[in-house]
Amino acid sequence: MDDPVLLTGASGRVGQAILSHLADEFEWRLLDREPIPEDRRYGVPESASIVADVTDDEAVADAVGGCGAVIHLAGDPRPNAPWDSVLTNNIDGTQTVYQAAVDAGVEKVAYASSNHAVGAYEAEERTPEMYRTDDEFRLDGTELPRPSNLYGVSKATGETLGRYYHDEHDLSVVCVRIGNLTKGHPPREYERGQAMWLSHPDCAHLFDRCVKAEYDYEIVYGISDNDRKYYSIERAKEVLGYEPRDNSAEYTFEGELREDAEHPEE
């Protein structure tokens, strides 16, 4: 990707996982609601950062002009966020970004969806068994959303918006249902979190592939190659060339790196 890549929500958790590994990989434009401090830009110049709200049509149109791809992360990230906030920041904001991308002739949008878009598949009768290595239950991205909260509803809506902008406006869209992103070790003593763990290096690598690969419309799961997984990563491997390096099974349940682990803790 020679054209600039716009990263919305650059200061957030996912944005930082991406930037800390890929600052030199693309010509970035960084967008956030607040000015992005130097230690969160990883060498990206201040002149390439934009302070704007994703619900601001004009500001987003300016930010996206000339870009080849957008990684859209901005939004209210709280699973318990109230409806009014996710309606505005997540649903309306995401429509603004897709529309601006189409208007500007952007080629691809990688959209940060969430495990909360399908959280209600974790029904009482399936848990905690589904979080365990020997359980065969898998979601693969072809299933209908089953959000566990209104935040999850907003994320599922962003996926549907992406489908529309792909079908009707030829935008390439990949929706990444992000698992449990942590730096270093997987969540401690938390089976569900270990099953959907996404390490920082795998997160950055996955979004790198979202910018570089060719696709039409995809929904993929963003997790490391965890033994415990109940999300399939086959589609991400096949279509995007995702090759995760991490696996929560390389850590003890308490979060200690096992002695025979292939990769050092980040």
Next chain:
Amino acid sequence: MDDPVLLTGASGRVGQAILSHLADEFEWRLLDREPIPEDRRYGVPESASIVADVTDDEAVADAVGGCGAVIHLAGDPRPNAPWDSVLTNNIDGTQTVYQAAVDAGVEKVAYASSNHAVGAYEAEERTPEMYRTDDEFRLDGTELPRPSNLYGVSKATGETLGRYYHDEHDLSVVCVRIGNLTKGHPPREYERGQAMWLSHPDCAHLFDRCVKAEYDYEIVYGISDNDRKYYSIERAKEVLGYEPRDNSAEYTFEGELREDAEHPEE
């Protein structure tokens, strides 16, 4: 259903198809943005009609209190409606109705979704063949939405909201992807419209079943039993007991009732 049934959007096209057949079937409460004239109430007393916007939390809470079921039709019905309107009237309005229903202990919500939630399945390579009797292509409600416009995105979002309110709050929800509703004959000289035709009697009967049947969460197609169909009505038959009486094949392509038709034109 002994408790009152709230009908939102009572003055609209679908609301009128329902009321004109079922005015005596339930104790109705009618809600619309404008006062409902007497000739659109079909004998339902003016005292049972409420003038309010579905985005008004308090008014909707008042309207729904004590009801056993809601048929939620209100919203901007234009397939080419702009984003701001469907965001407010359809997405926000539908969340308001579901939330009020849950808060009031309502048992069931029947939600008017639309063929536009899946309109982009009608891709160039499948049409017009898929509109024809001998074509086997079927959508059955288990497929992911593929909206053909932002109105369709808003309708798909109402389905996802319903899934959430069912899973997390135990509300029974049925989403009816309504086809092409016309009074009397099917759309003239329009293959697509004849394939997804929904007659007034079948529309009323289907929503009657939505109020009376028992279900958890369902997505069904609302069309008559047309020979041309590319939407399956099996799920509606099985779960709701839907027994459509009409079929666009009983009319000529030009919309004339055939001599051997089983049912008289309404």
